[in-house]
Amino acid sequence: MRARWGLLALVAGVAVAENGLSGWLRYASLPDGQRQQYASSLPPLIVALNSTSTSPVYTAGQELQDGIQRILGRKLEISHEHSTSTSSNSSFVLVGTLSAYNKLGSQSLSTDFAPDGFWLNIKGGAVTIVGQNERGALYGAFEYLSRIAQGNFADADVVSNPDAPIRWVNEWDNMDGTIERGYAGRSIFFANGSVATDLTRVSQYARLLASVRINGIIVNNVNANPRMLTNETIAGLKRIADSMRPYGIRVGISLNFASPGPDGLKETATFDPLDPTVIAWWEAKTNQIYQQIPDWAGYLVKANSEGQPGPLTYNRTLADGANLFARALRPHGGIIMFRAFVYNSNMNPAVWKDDRANAAYDFFKELDGEFLDNVIVQIKYGPIDFQVREPASPLFAHLPNTNTAIELQITQEYLGQQDHLVYIPPLWKTILDFDMRVGSKPSLVRDIVSGQRFSRTLGGYAGVVNVGTNPNWLGSHLAMSNLYAYGRLAWDPTGDIQSLLQDWIRLTFGSEPSVVKVITDISMASWPAYENYTGNLGIQTLTDILYTHFGPCPQCQENRWGQWTRADKSTIGMDRTVSNGTGNSGQYPPEVAAVFENLETTPDNFLLWFHHVNYTHRLHSGKTVIQHFYDAHYDGAATAQTFVPAWQSLQGKVDGERFDDVLFKLRFQAGHALVWRDAVAGYYYNLSGIADEAGRVGHHPYRIEAESMALSGGYRPVAVDPFEAASNFTAIVVGSGPNNNGSGEAAAVLDFPSGTYDVAVGYFDVAGGRAHYGAFLNGEPLHEWYGDLEDRLGHEFSTKLDAHSATRITIPDVDVKRGDVLKIIGLADGNEPAPLDYVAILPKGVVD
Numbered sequence: 001m002r003a004r005w006g007l008l009a010l011v012a013g014v015a016v017a018e019n020g021l022s023g024w025l026r027y028a029s030l031p032d033g034q035r036q037q038y039a040s041s042l043p044p045l046i047v048a049l050n051s052t053s054t055s056p057v058y059t060a061g062q063e064l065q066d067g068i069q070r071i072l073g074r075k076l077e078i079s080h081e082h083s084t085s086t087s088s089n090s091s092f093v094l095v096g097t098l099s100a101y102n103k104l105g106s107q108s109l110s111t112d113f114a115p116d117g118f119w120l121n122i123k124g125g126a127v128t129i130v131g132q133n134e135r136g137a138l139y140g141a142f143e144y145l146s147r148i149a150q151g152n153f154a155d156a157d158v159v160s161n162p163d164a165p166i167r168w169v170n171e172w173d174n175m176d177g178t179i180e181r182g183y184a185g186r187s188i189f190f191a192n193g194s195v196a197t198d199l200t201r202v203s204q205y206a207r208l209l210a211s212v213r214i215n216g217i218i219v220n221n222v223n224a225n226p227r228m229l230t231n232e233t234i235a236g237l238k239r240i241a242d243s244m245r246p247y248g249i250r251v252g253i254s255l256n257f258a259s260p261g262p263d264g265l266k267e268t269a270t271f272d273p274l275d276p277t278v279i280a281w282w283e284a285k286t287n288q289i290y291q292q293i294p295d296w297a298g299y300l301v302k303a304n305s306e307g308q309p310g311p312l313t314y315n316r317t318l319a320d321g322a323n324l325f326a327r328a329l330r331p332h333g334g335i336i337m338f339r340a341f342v343y344n345s346n347m348n349p350a351v352w353k354d355d356r357a358n359a360a361y362d363f364f365k366e367l368d369g370e371f372l373d374n375v376i377v378q379i380k381y382g383p384i385d386f387q388v389r390e391p392a393s394p395l396f397a398h399l400p401n402t403n404t405a406i407e408l409q410i411t412q413e414y415l416g417q418q419d420h421l422v423y424i425p426p427l428w429k430t431i432l433d434f435d436m437r438v439g440s441k442p443s444l445v446r447d448i449v450s451g452q453r454f455s456r457t458l459g460g461y462a463g464v465v466n467v468g469t470n471p472n473w474l475g476s477h478l479a480m481s482n483l484y485a486y487g488r489l490a491w492d493p494t495g496d497i498q499s500l501l502q503d504w505i506r507l508t509f510g511s512e513p514s515v516v517k518v519i520t521d522i523s524m525a526s527w528p529a530y531e532n533y534t535g536n537l538g539i540q541t542l543t544d545i546l547y548t549h550f551g552p553c554p555q556c557q558e559n560r561w562g563q564w565t566r567a568d569k570s571t572i573g574m575d576r577t578v579s580n581g582t583g584n585s586g587q588y589p590p591e592v593a594a595v596f597e598n599l600e601t602t603p604d605n606f607l608l609w610f611h612h613v614n615y616t617h618r619l620h621s622g623k624t625v626i627q628h629f630y631d632a633h634y635d636g637a638a639t640a641q642t643f644v645p646a647w648q649s650l651q652g653k654v655d656g657e658r659f660d661d662v663l664f665k666l667r668f669q670a671g672h673a674l675v676w677r678d679a680v681a682g683y684y685y686n687l688s689g690i691a692d693e694a695g696r697v698g699h700h701p702y703r704i705e706a707e708s709m710a711l712s713g714g715y716r717p718v719a720v721d722p723f724e725a726a727s728n729f730t731a732i733v734v735g736s737g738p739n740n741n742g743s744g745e746a747a748a749v750l751d752f753p754s755g756t757y758d759v760a761v762g763y764f765d766v767a768g769g770r771a772h773y774g775a776f777l778n779g780e781p782l783h784e785w786y787g788d789l790e791d792r793l794g795h796e797f798s799t800k801l802d803a804h805s806a807t808r809i810t811i812p813d814v815d816v817k818r819g820d821v822l823k824i825i826g827l828a829d830g831n832e833p834a835p836l837d838y839v840a841i842l843p844k845g846v847v848d
């Protein structure tokens with residue numbers, strides 16, 4: 001395989017490092033047999049009917065030339081004119097806009113086009129790509145290249161139109177170069193308080209986005225810095241826009257509502273949206289931006305949410321706030337995306353009827369019809385916050401006179417932070433295909449946000465992506481399927497999510513059948529597995545919402561942020577009924593409300609979202625709630641174990657660099673899935689006292705707890721907080737303090753039948769140190785490793801022993817005789833006191 005890529009490097013004339021930088025646009029050379037016949041049928045010329053060299057049509061010509069050369073090994077020339085000589089050539093690859101095409105005079109195309117749509121006609125080697133606009137022409141070129149890159153040379157005659165006009169990504173980048181909820185390094189847009197000097201990665205990103213038909217980007221965090229609007233930053237934004245324009249990506253920014261005022265740039269005395277000086281300031285600022293960036297997309301605003309300023313400060317409505325920007329943008333054709341993520345983040349769990357899930361509806365329903373036409377209300381898919389499963393936000397049903405967009409999260413904040421494989425489109429589909437039954441008529445969420453259901457002209461999709469400087473963009477090769485599928489679904493939400501995945505696999509890893517099968521299988525299994533081990537029955541992702549949002553912490557939900565589970569020793573779940581609870585079920589249109597109000601008709605996977613029940617309540621499946629919890633956690637974690645051997649079966653079929661990266665992550669996930677399983681199952685077992693019918697929870701026959709090993713040197717037991725993060729609630733550590741360099745030994749005589757075992761070691765890898773470990777059997781070294789996951793993974797790290805830092809490694813195929821001595825030596829490093837939780841001596845096939 002390596003040799004093959006070496007060859008490709010020669011053919012393409014560039015060094016091809018398989019580090020993921022080109023994502024799904026690798027344009028890998030097809031096998032000779034496949035490409036030769038088609039390559040020879042191609043005409044010698046690409047005709048790109050562009051007007052300028054920054055036009056997406058010009059880009060399309062370049063992409064076609066480069067892509068065809070790399071995929072098929074044939075270099076076509078590019079002409080930017082359709083001269084007599086070219087027109088006499090009946091066969092060429094032509095790309096242009098509808099108006100340019102119709103001006104050629106040879107034929108006039110009257111296809112039913114939507115903005116950004118395209119027509120792709122392939123007849124043998126002759127290819128015609130016509131876009132409704134320049135962007136559409138580029139999309140058509142990428143579509144053609146995607147087909148041939150997958151070895152599909154069939155004739156085609158297709159018109160493709162977008163389902164929705166807004167297909168944007170949101171980046172949560174800060175001006176200092178950090179990224180909120182980013183897991184792939186630092187910002188490609190900003191560094192040290194300014195727009196980055198080198199924007200090479202920005203144009204590479206634009207290329208990836210355009211290839212999946214994304215047409216807009218918000219480049220900075222919704223928790224926005226007023227300095228985004230200084231003259232210096234605007235000059236930098238112009239450079240960003242210039243880098244993305246050739247790919248048809250319009251650029252916008254998130255605004256801090258208080259930017260002009262005393263807490264911002266101090267240019268006005270207030271930030272009241274109805275104050276004439278404030279209105280004039282925003283108009284002038286917006287005019288200034290458009291003067292420099294005429295195709296500016298607009299603004300995104302998070303107002304009166306999580307500490308951000310907004311119009312409510314002045315007793316103005318959220319619509320007053322949105323319309324302030326809408327008026328400034330309107331003369332220029334700009335758009336204001338106004339987030340519906342507004343809620344009180346200081347709630348009281350003791351109040352039974354309080355419910356954060358009610359907030360978006362409560363704040364926005366009454367404002368329907370009050371937003372100007374260039375406002376789009378951007379609604380998170382569920383009523384809380386990107387959880388592993390949520391019902392669709394009821395607000396989608398209540399804004400028939402307002403443009404809306406759905407906000408999805410590609411960055412895996414609550415879904416394993418790119419260190420767990422989770423292919424998210426199956427989750428998105430549950431929302432997009434959900435029927436709100438507004439007025440008892442079909443009202444799919446996807447048809448509401450596209451504008452079709454309520455006859456709106458604007459609407460669509462906003463995906464929070466948070467790419468970083470990591471060459472592979474998201475910090476995980478496999479996570480890129482989410483970005484790919486996001487773009488494709490925003491274009492066509494009826495797309496089949498497995499087929500989209502497989503397009504992505506073929507483009508990213510090649511078409512070898514076993515490669516396609518394995519990545520399909522593990523990806524499609526990943527969201528159900530993750531839901532099983534992190535939060536089932538609609539209870540939300542049971543993570544630590546006060547800290548890293550990464551590992552398990554079931555009890556962390558019961559705090560001021562209002563993501564309550566209301567778990568006590570005999571009951572669990574939010575009562576969101578109208579009859580006895582928060583009334584949230586009544587926010588849905590009547591037909592849907594009736595389903596969720598009633599315990600009997602609520603689907604099991606939303607039981608605990610809508611109802612507060614005993615752990616012994618029986619589900620439709622016949623299981624009790626608590627037994628379902630136990631089984632789901634064991635099943636989900638068991639599925640995650642299978643990803644590792646499945647991926648290993650691809651050794652030699654995927655290049656070494658990406659193979660190793662992915663394997664490392666899948667191994668981590670397998671270990672951390674067990675941390676989740678044990679923490680959540682153990683927590684509810686402890687709380688409820690109800691035993692697992694299968695006898696698994698709290699029972700680990702193959703483990704030896706570190707605290708029960710013979711300890712010497714500096715090792716001493718510590719109680720772990722939260723208790724469920726450690727096996728038997730206890731770990732061992734060496735010394736303490738920032739300059740800790742102590743060491744310790746933990747030894748155990750193995751009382752297992754002689755045989756071959758996998759030896760697993762549960763330990764904690766905390767930020768701020770790289771402890772060194774060695775495992776020895778009868779004094780002979782078995783394995784050594786470092787607590788250096790912070791150098792190799794991208795999730796938010798914890799500085800403590802908890803379920804975020806808890807992890808495990810497996811040393812395979814160890815020959816053990818009864819009576820052998822297993823010893824672990826730990827060398828502390830600074831903040832990392834070489835913490836150990838347990839060792840497990842696992843017969844083949846056993847997961848404990």
Ligand code: GCV
Binds near residue numbers: 180302306341413
């Ligand atoms: C950008 C959640 C996240 C925050 C994020 C916020 C939002 O609360 O944890 O990091 O802030 O959502 O979407 O505004």
